[in-house]
Amino acid sequence: MAKTILLIGTLDTKAKELDYLRKRIEAEGVQSLLMDVSCKAAPSESVSDISCRKVAGETGKDFEEIVQLDKISAVNLMTEGAIKIVKRMFDEKRLHAVIGLGGANGAELTCAVMRTLPIGFPKLMVTCVASGNVRPYVGTKDIMMSNSIGDISLNRITKRVINNAARAIAHMASEEFFADEEVKPQICMSTFGTTLPCVERAKGLLEEKGFEVIELHASGTGGMALEELVRSGEVSGVLDITTSELVDDLVDGMYSAGPRRLEAASAMGVPQVVSLGALDFGNFGAKETVPQRYKDRNFFFYTPSITLMRTNVEENQILGKKMAEKLNGSVGPAAIIIPKKGFSALDRAGGKKMTRIDGTVSGDWHDETLNSALIKSLKAQLDASKVRFVEVDAHINDPEFAEAAVQLLVELMKQ
Known part of the structure; x- marks a missing residue:
């Protein structure tokens, strides 16, 4: 069965970077799906597999309504929609790993989604806030944080970080989730x-x-x-x-x-x-x-x-x-x-x-x-x-x- 990795990010601000990450993951022989959680503008829906309009729709609101809200309210609603979609995909066993790419706002939203997934399920966040206090992002879950060194943009330094992240998440997705041979109390x-x-x-x-x-x-x-x-x-x-x-x-x-x-x-x-x-x-x-x-x-x-x-x-x-x-x-x-x-x-x-x-x-x-x-x-x-x-x-x-x-x-x- 082919493994599928979900990429989460904001295409309105990180389109090039997400596309680069996606190509690097697929170069490892793993399928990918891209979820757009943009809160400011709606990029072309052909770019993503799960558009920001679809994410917004999970909350019962149109994306146009969400972009009119203050930033915190908009992020909270898009988080709610993303969580519903990811939970459904996980329950249906259509998901084998999740990776996020973004700055502080992107990390806030993506890590909130990751925290709903069980311990042991692969979760990796590439972000410039990874070298600070990550407790608000990680909480009690096993989210791996990768420091992007620079802001999320493409250059020879950040490409090295993104390449490593792609290889890491591809390998993690290749392993069977909870495949312990012996389960003790x-x-x-x-x-x-x-x-x-x-x-x-x-x-x-x-x-x-x-x-x-x-x-x-x-x-x-x-x-x-x-x-x-x-x-x-x-x-x-x-x-x-x-x-x-x-x-x-x-x-x-x-x-x-x-x-x-x-x-x-x-x-x-x-x-x-x-x-x-x-x-x-x-x-x-x-x-x-x-x-x-x-x-x-x-x-x-x-x-x-x-x-x-x-x-x-x-x-x-x-x-x-x-x-x-x-x-x-x-x-x-x-x-x-x-x-x-x-x-x-x-x-x-x-x-x-x-x-x-x-x-x-x-x-x-x-x-x-x-x-x-x-x-x-x-x-x-x-x-x-x-x-x-x-x-x-x-x-x-x-x-x-x-x-x-x-x-x-x-x-x-x-x-």
Whole structure:
């Protein structure tokens, strides 16, 4: 069966460049279809396989109506139309890869379409914004971003980039999508540098038991990806060791996963074991980036560009309440497992010291009063008829804690 690659771009501004990309793809022996998502003017329909008028029509509007709108409204409508067409093509198995070519606006629209496609399906965006912050474009999906170096135009530099992109997407399209020989039950596990010994031990134990493990780094996008994977139906269980993104959502830290963190497994009925990994701090950038309202707090300078702020009693009480509320909504097996001797590599008796923002030592990082505030708040508001509450007399990074967490998850998955 011949493979087909969909090209997405704006022919009103990038016609020559898209034509060049198309020819380079077809030179690799792969079929192509060109979708025009122009928002300003309608080029000749003979140039594209899927015209901008057809894309607009998917929204119930004429293209002439869309060009009269402001740019954001026009882009949103063309995105909506493109998503409908691509979903239909994917469902009908008429599509084997997607590639986009464009500047900031083109990347915004094309990547929004790509984000609706499943993980593992080939997606490649060639754009001049690829060397900046690409989180708004990539989100939680595996979109490959290729930096065009210059603006999207044809010259010997950008042609090299486009040629490489064409070869890459042609090869990706030639592979069978999801052609795994063996499918094992998959476990999602959240991880962070300060909980890594626990995660590594738990992963090894789960793999010994025949599970496949995917680790999601608790950096905001990692937590968002975990929630999305669970909602996709591909996950058999969740071992949520590192729930630290909840802190960043509360204190406006840099690793927030948004307000929906810790909700997917509960809603989908996926067995889950949740812990308090790295809930002892929020994450900020270099110390100069710490908001003024926190300047009198306690910190640990993890690296020159990462500053950890110790949570206080009030924040821990809020976190406990929020976790309980989210877990109480579980429609499937759920448990919370508490490491009584500390939540992270910093949070251990006789361990790290915390300092003021000027570097003055202010005391021990490990604080039973602070940790107890979270645990008591969580336990007081947890619905014991829905969620098991398990305490382990160990530190989160002690082997026995990982072993207890894995055993608990296995038990829940047998229910």
